[in-house]
Amino acid sequence: xxxxxxxxxxxxxxxxxxxxxxxxxxxxxxxxxxxxxxxxxxxxxxxxxxxxxxxxxxxxxxxxxxxxxxxxxxxxxxxxxxxxxxxxxxxxxxxxxxxxxxxxxxxxxxxxxxxxxxxxxxxxxxxxxxxxxxxxxxxxxxxxxxxxxxxxxxxxxxxxxxxxxxxxxxxxxxxxxxxxxxxxxxxxx
Amino acid sequence: xxxxxxxxxxxxxxxxxxxxxxxxxxxxxxxxxxxxxxxxxxxxxxxxxxxxxxxxxxxxxxxxxxxxxxxxxxxxxxxxxxxxxxxxxxxxxxxxxxxxxxxxxxxxxxxxxxxxxxxxxxxxxxxxxxxxxxxxxxxxxxxxxxxxxxxxxxxxxxxxxxxxxxxxxxxxxxxxxxxxxxxxxxxxxxxxxxxxxxxxxxxxxxxxxxxxxxxxxxxxxxxxxxxxxxxxxxxxxxxxxxxxxxxxxxxxxxxxxxxxxxxxxxxxxxxxxxxxxxxxxxxxxxxxxxxxxxxxxxxxxxxxxxxxxxxxxxxxxxxxxxxxxxxxxxxxxxxxxxxxxxxxxxxxxxxxxxxxxxxxxxxxxxxxxxxxxxxxxxxxxxxxxxxxxxxxxxxxxxxxxxxxxxxxxxxxxxxxxxxxxxxxxxxxxxxxxxxxxxxxxxxxxxxxxxxxxxxxxxxxxxxxxxxxxxxxxxxxxxxxxxxxxxxxxxxxxxxxxxxxxxxxxxxxxxxxxxxxxxxxxxxxxxxxxxxxxxxxxxxxxxxxxxxxxxxxxxxxxxxxxxxxxxxxxxxxxxxxxxxxxxxxxxxxxxxxxxxxxxxxxxxxxxxxxxxxxxxxxxxxxxxxxxxxxxxxxxxxxxxxxxxxxxxxxxxxxxxxxxxxxxxxxxxxxxxxxxxxxxxxxxxxxxxxxxxxxxxx
Numbered sequence: 001x002x003x004x005x006x007x008x009x010x011x012x013x014x015x016x017x018x019x020x021x022x023x024x025x026x027x028x029x030x031x032x033x034x035x036x037x038x039x040x041x042x043x044x045x046x047x048x049x050x051x052x053x054x055x056x057x058x059x060x061x062x063x064x065x066x067x068x069x070x071x072x073x074x075x076x077x078x079x080x081x082x083x084x085x086x087x088x089x090x091x092x093x094x095x096x097x098x099x100x101x102x103x104x105x106x107x108x109x110x111x112x113x114x115x116x117x118x119x120x121x122x123x124x125x126x127x128x129x130x131x132x133x134x135x136x137x138x139x140x141x142x143x144x145x146x147x148x149x150x151x152x153x154x155x156x157x158x159x160x161x162x163x164x165x166x167x168x169x170x171x172x173x174x175x176x177x178x179x180x181x182x183x184x185x186x187x188x189x
Numbered sequence: 190x191x192x193x194x195x196x197x198x199x200x201x202x203x204x205x206x207x208x209x210x211x212x213x214x215x216x217x218x219x220x221x222x223x224x225x226x227x228x229x230x231x232x233x234x235x236x237x238x239x240x241x242x243x244x245x246x247x248x249x250x251x252x253x254x255x256x257x258x259x260x261x262x263x264x265x266x267x268x269x270x271x272x273x274x275x276x277x278x279x280x281x282x283x284x285x286x287x288x289x290x291x292x293x294x295x296x297x298x299x300x301x302x303x304x305x306x307x308x309x310x311x312x313x314x315x316x317x318x319x320x321x322x323x324x325x326x327x328x329x330x331x332x333x334x335x336x337x338x339x340x341x342x343x344x345x346x347x348x349x350x351x352x353x354x355x356x357x358x359x360x361x362x363x364x365x366x367x368x369x370x371x372x373x374x375x376x377x378x379x380x381x382x383x384x385x386x387x388x389x390x391x392x393x394x395x396x397x398x399x400x401x402x403x404x405x406x407x408x409x410x411x412x413x414x415x416x417x418x419x420x421x422x423x424x425x426x427x428x429x430x431x432x433x434x435x436x437x438x439x440x441x442x443x444x445x446x447x448x449x450x451x452x453x454x455x456x457x458x459x460x461x462x463x464x465x466x467x468x469x470x471x472x473x474x475x476x477x478x479x480x481x482x483x484x485x486x487x488x489x490x491x492x493x494x495x496x497x498x499x500x501x502x503x504x505x506x507x508x509x510x511x512x513x514x515x516x517x518x519x520x521x522x523x524x525x526x527x528x529x530x531x532x533x534x535x536x537x538x539x540x541x542x543x544x545x546x547x548x549x550x551x552x553x554x555x556x557x558x559x560x561x562x563x564x565x566x567x568x569x570x571x572x573x574x575x576x577x578x579x580x581x582x583x584x585x586x587x588x589x590x591x592x593x594x595x596x597x598x599x600x601x602x603x604x605x606x607x608x609x610x611x612x613x614x615x616x617x618x619x620x621x622x623x624x625x626x627x628x629x630x631x632x633x634x635x636x637x638x639x640x641x642x643x644x645x646x647x648x649x650x651x652x653x654x655x656x657x658x659x660x661x662x663x664x665x666x667x668x669x670x671x672x673x674x675x676x677x678x679x680x681x682x683x684x685x686x687x688x689x690x691x692x693x694x695x696x697x698x699x700x701x702x703x704x705x706x707x708x709x710x711x712x713x714x715x716x717x718x719x720x721x722x723x724x725x726x727x728x729x730x731x732x733x734x735x736x737x738x739x740x741x742x743x744x745x746x747x748x749x750x751x752x753x754x755x756x757x758x759x760x761x762x763x764x765x766x767x768x769x770x771x772x773x774x775x776x777x778x779x780x781x782x783x784x785x786x787x788x789x790x791x792x793x794x795x796x797x798x799x800x801x802x803x804x805x806x807x808x809x810x811x812x813x814x815x816x817x818x819x820x821x822x823x824x825x826x827x828x829x830x831x832x833x834x835x836x837x838x839x840x841x842x843x844x845x846x847x848x849x850x851x852x853x854x855x856x857x858x859x860x861x862x863x864x865x866x867x868x869x870x871x872x873x874x875x876x877x878x879x880x881x882x883x884x885x
Binding site: 026028031032038039050053060076118128141145147148178 | 212
């Protein structure tokens with residue numbers, strides 16, 4: 001569904017529209033939130049945060065803001081903002097109360113402006129994803145689900161119709177292979 | 190919880206996007222769970238916007254409200270969508286239920302009720318005639334039971350609903366019933382029964398040709414729900430859609446209740462095609478109540494509306510209803526809501542057209558120019574739910590008397606017809622005379638935007654306090670409590686009691702004739718104090734770096750390496766912003782509370798190249814308001830105490846919504862303000878704010 005179709009759908013039948021928007025972007029928002037909270041949040045925290053982000057998104061779209069923006073990037077911004085808020089709350093080091101006029105707390109936003117560093121990170125990640133894909137299925141999925149999405153072996157097993165033991169075995173092998181592939185490409189883990 | 194050797198420790202946005210696309214992880218069960226959570230949160234946040242207001246659920250208060258047409262039209266749409274049933278039943282949906290005499294409905298005799306001592310036998314003939322013809326119309330026309338040729342069919346594709354994979358077809362049969370050779374004959378039959386009532390939408394469809402709508406074309410759901418249409422000059426019957434529920438009259442008994450020589454109710458018992466429970470042999474018995482009126486011009490009788498299973502509007506058999514009291518009973522609250530919906534839409538339509546909105550919704554705006562001191566561009570906003578001025582005026586007529594409309598909107602309704610600017614090109618110069626509030630342009634209705642109205646105030650019905658009939662039975666006064674809401678946030682102290690006067694209009698229906706808002710002195714004082722407090726809250730927001738900006742204007746790095754300066758589109762320059770704050774707060778208070786807002790080496794706001802810039806935090810203004818402010822009730826959340834003749838103290842009970850724990854918090858804020866020496870100005874200036882138990 002295109003952005004304008006989604007927007008029209010949300011306008012005409014808001015409840016169905018929200019569901020359609022959710023279905024379209026839930027994996028995206030989940031991935032964004034996961035990226036931020038993987039190290040500090042439980043599965044429940046992450047789901048909470050994703051749902052918070054969607055509530056924000058619905059409200060933002062309701063009031064008609066950012067109508068000309070690419071919906072995906074707009075959603076991305078909201079999700080990221082939510083994730084950062086949650087990170088501040090959940091990460092042990094940032095347990096303190098954060099005030100909105102506290103510049104320090106907005107470093108996360110500012111971090112995106114470091115162009116050179118961003119370019120390096122993007123390059124490294126591009127190689128990483130290429131190499132993960134090079135592992136071939138189901139190993140790529142196993143690695144991503146296990147290490148990006150923090151899924152357990154049994155959850156992954158269910159998703160890809162294998163036994164948990166088999167997933168675990170493949171995971172160990174895949175990770176070792178990935179390390180080699182990355183080293184060859186000049187990226188160290 | 191943190192994993193060793195986390196290979197996905199530093200993933201950039203683009204990669205996240207790629208991962209989400211190429212390795213989606215959520216199961217259906219997880220999706221359902223998270224979606225349900227998001228819905229719950231969305232609804233909670235929506236609900237706190239307007240406390241306890243069932244009528245304004247959703248976040249429509251934050252956006253340009255979605256326009257819901259009045260109940261009658263909404264009902265018609267619902268019918269088209271759902272095909273609720275027969276023509277007569279459709280008519281019922283357009284009106285509230287008519288009185289039904291429960292006593293007589295259980296009584297199968299034709300005797301009149303005790304209360305009606307007059308002879309009603311003269312009504313029996315028209316009642317029998319109309320109910321028989323009604324039955325005929327229902328069982329043939331409404332129940333799709335005309336003779337048709339199954340071999341002469343038309344097939345269309347119904348537009349797809351997102352998420353539905355199946356292709357749905359709409360199949361139409363050619364009608365070959367000799368009684369009804371064309372659409373006009375159907376209409377004639379309908380009008381003979383219901384004249385002069387309009388036919389319900391969805392029964393008689395439009396006229397099409399194979400050129401404009403070739404067989405196999407995609408048609409809308411609405412069209413696929415219409416019962417009859419004309420295609421290449423021939424009458425076609427839709428194979429789909431619900432049928433009416435009328436089956437046959439159980440007996441010939443008719444119960445009559447006289448209202449006047451020109452008006453009566455007739456009740457008759459029928460069998461329906463609706464099947465009760467699991468027993469497929471047992472259909473329901475129902476009493477249909479017909480409200481029948483005499484056409485004073487032709488002298489004939491017609492059905493005004495039919496009620497089935499209607500709830501009794503009155504239970505006292507001694508009380509003979511009159512059209513006036515009945516009509517007022519069923520429509521007063523609805524009319525108030527219709528008025529408020531229209532009023533809010535109007536307020537919204539008139540609100541200033543900001544560049545961002547115009548840019549995002551270009552189809553909603555047209556502009557013209559006017560020669561004043563210099564060329565001046567005027568913007569009109571489309572009222573997109575109206576098909577031209579006739580439709581617009583018709584909608585107004587459903588709510589207001591001409592006088593009432595004139596009084597509330599300062600426009601003589603008869604003047605509305607005069608301004609069709611379609612002969613102009615958009616952007617043309619128009620005359621001052623043409624620069625009028627409502628115009629028509631290429632068949633659409635537009636409302637003049639008012640640059641001064643930056644924050645429209647919307648009103649919602651909170652409750653009805655008192656309802657009393659007028660002296661002569663043709664008027665009515667209803668006192669209601671309205672809640673006010675402004676996009677900017679606080680405007681709640683203005684919520685007030687309002688008195689609505691209804692009067693019987695020339696079409697025999699009650700309309701709003703006069704509206705007056707009733708402010709006590711105390712309430713007036715609260716309005717100004719609330720405005721003052723809002724000035725402070727606004728200042729606090731700006732000081733925190735949350736403001737509207739133009740993202741196309743580049744930010745400027747600040748010297749102290751903190752947040753960069755972004756252009757602030759809310760005020761022209763520092764002087765204007767300062768002036769705004771000083772309207773509501775003393776200079777001393779501003780300097781103390783908002784230290785460094787304008788002063789120092791690195792002020793929060795400063796003028797750069799003639800524009801106002803501020804150290805902005807990337808938080809949306811409306812999100813900020815939604816989280817930090819909740820409408821309070823001035824009656825219980827605002828206590829005003831005069832300390833001295835020159836100082837007032839106000840205790841606010843504020844509410845906020847905390848997203849982190851999804852909880853509503855409340856806290857008290859005490860405001861001290863100088864009482865204006867000139868009481869006519871009514872502007873209080875804040876000298877001190879105390880937050881004894883503020884969050885954090």
